[in-house]
Amino acid sequence: MTDQLPIPHDRRTSDAPDSAHPMRGAGARRRFLIGTLLVNLAALSIDFAVLDAPHLAFALGLRLLLVTPLVLLALVLNRRPDDRAMQSAVQATAVVAFALSVTAIGQFAPEPFAGRYMMAALFVIFAGALVSALSWPATKIMTVTGTVLYILITVTGLRWPPAWTNIDLVGLCIVTCVIALRARQRKDAQIAELEAIRRSDARLKRDLRQANAALERLSATDALTGVFNRRYLDELIEQEAASIVPSLGQSVLMIDVDHFKLFNDHGGHAAGDRCLQQIVTAVRRNLRSCDVVVRYGGEEFAVVLPGLDEAELHETAERLCHAVSDLKIPHPGLGGGRVVTISVGIAPAIPAETLADAIQRADQSLYRAKRAGRNRVSV
Incomplete structure (x- = not known):
């Protein structure tokens, strides 16, 4: 009804925190995959510089025919958020393939480049665990699988019978795996904590906005009758005065309870309060939802009725009197x-007239109705 209309000034805030974007994880995975692809292709220059022809062909096959297609497939699947399981599987496979290709190429590179390939492969495993933006279960499987295969390639040297060399790298690889997974766990815990803080902050801001809105409604509402108070009407007048749009005029009714002071003197103020509440209920029941009822004074009420012509306004006023x-x-x-x-x-709408002037005309009409004997309508 009329007391549920919005307050004149829109004081809503725009500080609602951004909710977690559904594509934020996809964006991080896409950036990681693009970085992986670029690093894989850039490493070809090192392969050309340090490998002999047969082993260079082996490196080109791994980088261009295995790692690159897997990364490109992962990028394509990354654009399909409805197939998360396949996304994670292909991306994890691409990371493992990248790490193992570097490890395998390192078996045939001359020193000191061989050791650098092996360390680069460990870095790929570590970076994949920390920044690949995969789920925790997928990250564990990817990191452990990469570590086990790295150890197998390192100790066998891709030869038969196995060379059983570089045993010292096994311990370093295991330590790297553990550190990577622990770092990922810590990162996830920090992110979860930040998200919890963001959610808590969002709830607090929402509650604050709701409390402010409730205070605004209370400050614009008459506590006894539940309709708008004089402050609300003053804000409507100020808002209209500040507007650059020409006014179409407002129809206004001014209502006064006849002999109300006498009612209070004989019946008491408690009875007078109940009387006003009953009257307001009857008035609101006979108005439209867009009509604004304001307690203008003690027993005086103003009603702003947009879009009514004089005949409709007079009919409404008569209906209120009878009600x-x-x-x-x-x-x-x-x-x-x-x-x-x-x-x-009654003050029928006059184009270009301000609301304040319409209220003044309605008040003069009310004065004439009271002088004519009360319990009547006057224009």
Whole structure:
């Protein structure tokens, strides 16, 4: 109804925190995959510089026919968020393939480049665990698988019978695997904590906005009758005055409860409060949802009715008078079976007239209705 209309000034804030974007993880995976692809292709220059022809062909096959297609496939699948399991499987496979290709190429590179290939492969395993943006289960499988295969390639040297060399790298690889997984766990815990803080902050901001909105409604609402108060009407007038759009005019009714001071003197203020509440309920029941009821004074009310012509406005005013008299609230100050009534002043809309001027005209009409004997409508 009328007391549920929004307050005149929009004071809503725009500080709601950004919710977790559904493509944020996809973006991180895409950046990681592009970086992997670029590093894999850039490493070809090192392969050309340090490998002999047969082993260079082996390196080209691994990089261009195994790693590159897997990374490209992972990038394609990354654009399909409905197939997360396949995404994770292909991306994890691409990372493992990249690490193992570097490890395998390192078996045939001359020193000191062979050791650098092996260390680079460990870095790939570590970086994959930390920044690949895969889920924790997929990260564990990828890291452990890469570590086991790295150890097998390192100790066998890709020869038969196995060379059983570089045993010292096994311990370093295991340590790298453990550190990578622990670092990933710590990173996930920090991210979870930050997300919890963000959610808590969002709830606090939402609660604050709701509390502010409730305070705004309370500050614009009359506590006794539940309709808008004079402050709200003043803000409507100020807002209209500040607008650069020409006013179409507003139809206004001014309502006064007849002989209300006498009612309070004989019936008491508690009875007077109940009387006003009953009257407001009857008035609101006979108005539209877009009509604004304001408690203008103690027993005086203003009603702003947009879009009504003079005939409709007069009909509404008469309906309100009958609705209040039909309540048959006994008037203790008048006696003789007399009931509480209202007088209504009408101010039909005039284009380009301000709301303040319309209220003043309606107040003058109300004065004429009271001088004419009350319980009536006057234009």
